[in-house]
Amino acid sequence: xxxxxxxxxxxxxxxxxxxxxxxxxxxxxxxxxxxxxxxxxxxxxxxxxxxxxxxxxxxxxxxxxxxxxxxxxxxxxxxxxxxxxxxxxxxxxxxxxxxxxxxxxxxxxxxxxxxxxxxxxxxxxxxxxxxxxxxxxxxxxxxxxxxxxxxxxxxxxxxxxxxxxxxxxxxxxxxxxxxxxxxxxxxxxxxxxxxxxxxxxxxxxxxxxxxxxxxxxxxxxxxxxxxxxxxxxxxxxxxxxxxxxxxxxxxxxxxxxxxxxxxxxxxxxxxxxxxxxxxxxxxxxxxxxxxxxxxxxxxxxxxxxxxxxxxxxxxxxxxxxxxxxxxxxxxxxxxxxxxxxxxxxxxxxxxxxxxxx
Amino acid sequence: xxxxxxxxxxxxxxxxxxxxxxxxxxxxxxxxxxxxxxxxxxxxxxxxxxxxxxxxxxxxxxxxxxxxxxxxxxxxxxxxxxxxxxxxxxxxxxxxxxxxxxxxxxxxxxxxxxxxxxxxxxxxxxxxxxxxxxxxxxxxxxxxxxxxxxxxxxxxxxxxxxxxxxxxxxxxxxxxxxxxxxxxxxxxxxxxxxxxxxxxxxxxxxxxxxxxxxxxxxxxxxxxxxxxxxxxxxxxxxxxxxxxxxxxxxxxxxxxxxxxxxxxxxxxxxxxxxxxxxxxxxxxxxxxxxxxxxxxxxxxxxxxxxxxxxxxxxxxxxxxxxxxxxxxxxxxxxxxxxxxxxxxxxxxxxxxxxxxx
Numbered sequence: 156x157x158x159x160x161x162x163x164x165x166x167x168x169x170x171x172x173x174x175x176x177x178x179x180x181x182x183x184x185x186x187x188x189x190x191x192x193x194x195x196x197x198x199x200x201x202x203x204x205x206x207x208x209x210x211x212x213x214x215x216x217x218x219x220x221x222x223x224x225x226x227x228x229x230x231x232x233x234x235x236x237x238x239x240x241x242x243x244x245x246x247x248x249x250x251x252x253x254x255x256x257x258x259x260x261x262x263x264x265x266x267x268x269x270x271x272x273x274x275x276x277x278x279x280x281x282x283x284x285x286x287x288x289x290x291x292x293x294x295x296x297x298x299x300x301x302x303x304x305x306x307x308x309x310x311x312x313x314x315x316x317x318x319x320x321x322x323x324x325x326x327x328x329x330x331x332x333x334x335x336x337x338x339x340x341x342x343x344x345x346x347x348x349x350x351x352x353x354x355x356x357x358x359x360x361x362x363x364x365x366x367x368x369x370x371x372x373x374x375x376x377x378x379x380x381x382x383x384x385x386x387x388x389x390x391x392x393x394x395x396x397x398x399x400x401x402x403x404x405x406x407x408x409x410x411x412x413x414x415x416x417x418x419x420x421x422x423x424x425x426x427x428x429x430x431x432x433x434x435x436x437x438x439x440x441x442x443x444x445x446x447x448x449x450x451x452x453x454x455x456x457x458x459x460x461x462x463x464x465x466x467x468x469x470x471x472x473x474x475x476x477x478x479x480x481x482x483x484x485x486x487x488x489x490x491x492x493x494x495x496x497x498x499x500x501x502x503x504x505x506x507x508x509x510x511x512x
Numbered sequence: 513x514x515x516x517x518x519x520x521x522x523x524x525x526x527x528x529x530x531x532x533x534x535x536x537x538x539x540x541x542x543x544x545x546x547x548x549x550x551x552x553x554x555x556x557x558x559x560x561x562x563x564x565x566x567x568x569x570x571x572x573x574x575x576x577x578x579x580x581x582x583x584x585x586x587x588x589x590x591x592x593x594x595x596x597x598x599x600x601x602x603x604x605x606x607x608x609x610x611x612x613x614x615x616x617x618x619x620x621x622x623x624x625x626x627x628x629x630x631x632x633x634x635x636x637x638x639x640x641x642x643x644x645x646x647x648x649x650x651x652x653x654x655x656x657x658x659x660x661x662x663x664x665x666x667x668x669x670x671x672x673x674x675x676x677x678x679x680x681x682x683x684x685x686x687x688x689x690x691x692x693x694x695x696x697x698x699x700x701x702x703x704x705x706x707x708x709x710x711x712x713x714x715x716x717x718x719x720x721x722x723x724x725x726x727x728x729x730x731x732x733x734x735x736x737x738x739x740x741x742x743x744x745x746x747x748x749x750x751x752x753x754x755x756x757x758x759x760x761x762x763x764x765x766x767x768x769x770x771x772x773x774x775x776x777x778x779x780x781x782x783x784x785x786x787x788x789x790x791x792x793x794x795x796x797x798x799x800x801x802x803x804x805x806x807x808x809x810x811x812x813x814x815x816x817x818x819x820x821x822x823x824x825x826x827x828x829x830x831x832x833x834x835x836x837x838x839x840x841x842x843x844x845x846x847x848x849x850x851x852x853x854x855x856x857x858x859x860x861x862x863x864x865x866x867x868x869x
Contacts (some may be wrong), residue, residue, distance in 0.1 A: 173807030
């Protein structure tokens, strides 16, 4: 296994410790249960934004903790959901009196554990809203997911909602905004190579020397199709068109009704992209793909968006939501309005994303 | 070959085009000869800082063009020196009347071509100073290099000298500072895997499934030793101690004497690290190593520096000087004084490095 690690069972903790040592001005870590949180938490009067999920997708989520983005991130073991006590303890540590937003990627374990954590928090009088991210257009149901998986839009939602919370939005407003970001974001990825989970020591799946997989999940879940490797332009076109031409999608999600004090089912439908839309485009490395290749992808994506009448008003090219050392790319497009764009542009200072300060 | 590219011969150009489309506020590109330059160039009255070298090390150098860092970068083909006309045309495009600093990594082709470019510029009345970066402590001579190779310190020198130029330093001052940065920086890298140059299509070198190479060059040049894979802590210790305990090193470099109007040989000796030194530490991915592993390395590096009495006052953890998709890491330590630190902290806005704006 070719990794810069010590014992596999120490990987997550040691990586968190290294991150805390590198960024003491921005973050602190709590071990057992594990979470990363803002060095200046709790920020009184501000909605706290928390996310989390399996490790192995770094910099997501721990790298997005800091000013203007997340208040805390709860990392599970590699590709394993964090436990409810992680989110619950994180919520208690960062709650500044204005409630907590849980941004939850749609994987069955994450959804369940974030719901349990919300219930624990409610018993302590901390208002919590859970908003689901399910933006991956590749497949309808997947190995660990009922419905669409949650992928690239998560990064954009964390930035935008973090800024909204910083600007003084209340919990309902931040939750509404997060739901809207999810409904306007779509993502799809592909892999040239597998990754290897440290505790397992062998590749998650096998891909032939001349093969790739389109629509892969961020844990290596099967995608749409395995095929011979194609050119960057062809790959970009497959991903971009799948996203841009994706029809309206309706899902039923569970959200906490603050007035009723219970989980309610909410039906949500998004709208396909239309000519004239303004979008934020993210071209994301799966972890092992160098940035020079991402720019080859961005070049083609830009051309396709122009042809389709989508205007890329902001972009992010780099490794933001990864699958360990997997080679491959994902594309995310988020239709934005002025409100989202304003929060996108707001200053942010985290280990992995920084501008304006 | 598992890469997101179209035709290998188009890779560099298409990547540059993608970068320009993604960052029109920061950079422009010139093709044939190829260079990346500041969107607002030339900046009148400011020393222009230019670097370059083979492609395949992205984000270096093109990703460091922008406000507060480089004025231009000249990318050769993958792992191939750029030609003198690239640097010469870049110099003409960004010269703002205060002269040009060429920051040159010590590879024979780069050194020769940057010297030729300087001579061409001199004939047009553009004052140019060439400063060499030769910081890699792994080996004394190498496949493409007489003396030490130029590696990680280049990134730090580009940031610090770019800020000094922005602050109004004149050409001699910026060149003196750059020379001083080089004499205070040391770097060493290692590889877990090889990389594949697109035009060749097969790995540059072979490493067994359980092997790694310590002291590898950024083009896969042989390092100090090939050995069985060790733990991240052991690897970090090998690299860090090689850097920290490296004795004084004397080299003779060629610099342009502005008064005499000719190349002169200058003997330069650096000083080993000492207890009490303040350092900037960079833990750099070779391209295919995920950031979570880099933080495991940083954790141990921090411990070793503490033990050795070196105080890490700033750090940079990520992919900054890479070898395509190679898995591995390099560590750079730069002893800094207040002047260097002030320029390190100054605002920068480039595609790959951004803070304070």
